[in-house]
Amino acid sequence: ETGVTQSPTHLIKTRGQQVTLRCSSQSGHNTVSWYQQALGQGPQFIFQYYREEENGRGNFPPRFSGLQFPNYSSELNVNALELDDSALYLCASRQTGNNEQFFGPGTRLTVL
Amino acid sequence: AQSVTQLDSQVPVFEEAPVELRCNYSSSVSVYLFWYVQYPNQGLQLLLKYLSGSTLVKGINGFEAEFNKSQTSFHLRKPSVHISDTAEYFCAVSPMDSNYQLIWGAGTKLIIKP
Numbered sequence: 749e750t751g752v753t754q755s756p757t758h759l760i761k762t763r764g765q766q767v768t769l770r771c772s773s774q775s776g777h778n779t780v781s782w783y784q785q786a787l788g789q790g791p792q793f794i795f796q797y798y799r800e801e802e803n804g805r806g807n808f809p810p811r812f813s814g815l816q817f818p819n820y821s822s823e824l825n826v827n828a829l830e831l832d833d834s835a836l837y838l839c840a841s842r843q844t845g846n847n848e849q850f851f852g853p854g855t856r857l858t859v860l
Numbered sequence: 861a862q863s864v865t866q867l868d869s870q871v872p873v874f875e876e877a878p879v880e881l882r883c884n885y886s887s888s889v890s891v892y893l894f895w896y897v898q899y900p901n902q903g904l905q906l907l908l909k910y911l912s913g914s915t916l917v918k919g920i921n922g923f924e925a926e927f928n929k930s931q932t933s934f935h936l937r938k939p940s941v942h943i944s945d946t947a948e949y950f951c952a953v954s955p956m957d958s959n960y961q962l963i964w965g966a967g968t969k970l971i972i973k974p
Contacts, residue, residue, distance in 0.1 A: 752903070781961070790864075790950050790964030791904075804961050838903065847892060847911065847960050851903040 750775055752841050752852035760858045761829050769824045769855045771839030780822040781849060782814060783838040791838055797822055798844060826857075834859045862887040864951055866965035873941055874973045881936040881968045883951030891953040893934040894962065895925055898948045907949070910934065921945070946972050 753772045761767050773780050779798045783791035793806035797816035811827040820841070826833055836856050840849035867882040885891065893910040908919025915927040925936045934951060951965040 783962075783964075788966070790866075790952075790966045791962070793961050793963065796959065796961060804959055806961070840904075842960070847909065847954065848906055849960070849962070851896075851905070853901075853903045 752839055752850050754837075754839050754852040754855050756855060757853070758856045758858075760860065762860050763829055763831060765829050765859075766825065766827045767829060767857060769826075769837050769839075769857070771822045771824070771841075771852060773820045773822070773839075773841030774850050777841035777843050777850070778820050779842050779844050780816055780820065781840045781842075782822070782824045783840065784808075784833075785836040785838055785854070786832075787835070794824070829859045831859050833857065862889075862891065862953055862955055862963045864953055864963055864965035866949075866951055866968050868968050869966065870969045870971060872971040872973055875943055876940050878939050879937065879941050879945075879970065881949050881951075881970065883934045883936065883965060885932050885934065885951075885953045887932075887953060887955060890956045892956065892960075893925075893927060894952045894954070895919065895923070895934070895936050896950045896952060897921075898950065898967075900947070904950065907936070941970070941972055943972050943974065945970055 781796040782794040785791040796804040800816045815823045836854040838854045839852045842849045863886045873879045895907040896904040910927045918924045948967045952962040
């Protein structure tokens with residue numbers, strides 16, 4: 749059984765640029781959530797996707813957007829990058845109705 | 861709104877000694893409760909969870925936690941720690957009406973002294 753995978757592992761961007769992060773959910777999981785974890789802090793919920801639609805969103809501006817594909821993989825897009833967007837971005841997947849989320853290793857984004 | 865407070869940012873403890881990591885939460889609705897562990901350079905792994913029933917829950921690697929509704933706490937304990945328990949531990953809550961969205965504490969680093 750393949751776990752949650754994320755790509756890339758590390759990324760460096762400059763302020764104002766756009767970035768796309770990718771996540772492949774665990775086999776059999778149809779719900780994907782994204783979290784931002786700043787250094788020294790706990791994760792913050794960004795949004796959740798189910799059946800290719802966003803069905804929950806945290807306190808993040810619209811320049812954070814996402815997609816879910818028919819195979820349940822997902823993308824997180826961030827436009828107009830700011831220095832404060834530097835963080836570890838975590839993807840988690842689960843089966844709908846099941847409360848246990850399985851996390852990927854994360855993508856470390858650095859904005860200069 | 862919900863919030864989670866982990867009262868200690870770091871907890872140093874000698875190997876084979878007991879440890880307690882504290883977690884308090886605030887919520888206007890009923891919540892599910894979780895503890896996750898994050899080893900260096902790895903993703904988050906579920907240690908244990910409380911959904912309903914017995915307030916004492918047992919998890920992986922010998923950890924257990926007790927839900928105290930009156931004190932809105934969910935402290936994590938282990939009777940004897942090992943060097944391999946060195947990691948950061950996160951407490952999280954999920955409001956029952958939120959489709960399992962997680963709200964997290966800031967984490968507690970467990971430092972095992974030989």
